[in-house]
Amino acid sequence: MHPDHHVLGRLCAELPALRRALRDAPERLALLDRVAEAALSGEALTPLMGELGIAVADRDDDPGVRGTPGWSRPWASGTERSVDGRYVCPQGRCVRAQVRGPGEELPMCHLRGQALTFVPGA
Secondary structure, three states: OOOOHHHHHHHHHHHHHHHHHOOOOHHHHHHHHHHHHHHHHOOOOHHHHHHHOOOEOOOOOOOEOOOOOOEOOOOOOOOOOOOOEEEEOOOOOOOOEEOOOOOOOOOEEOOOOEEOEEEEOO
């Protein structure tokens, strides 16, 4: 498992929103690309997220993406009713476990470009 698995799952979930939020800041967008590269290579993410200006908790008590305060996310989506189960990392590299709300698109690993794996009743 990645040394910053609690950050990896959130980064995976929020990468597209982060890219949109930083599109007018080329230097910070380049740093975000560096963070994504570090995530894929297994490097520490917490210091890089700090450089990016995103506060990250040292650990995450809840592996879910929605409604957990693991890091500052002003771009995060709200909660809705969901199906009975969670989508998890397809490679088991992080603790990301996301609930898919009605009408939402299939959750993706935005680091690897793969759909998350659905686990019923999880």
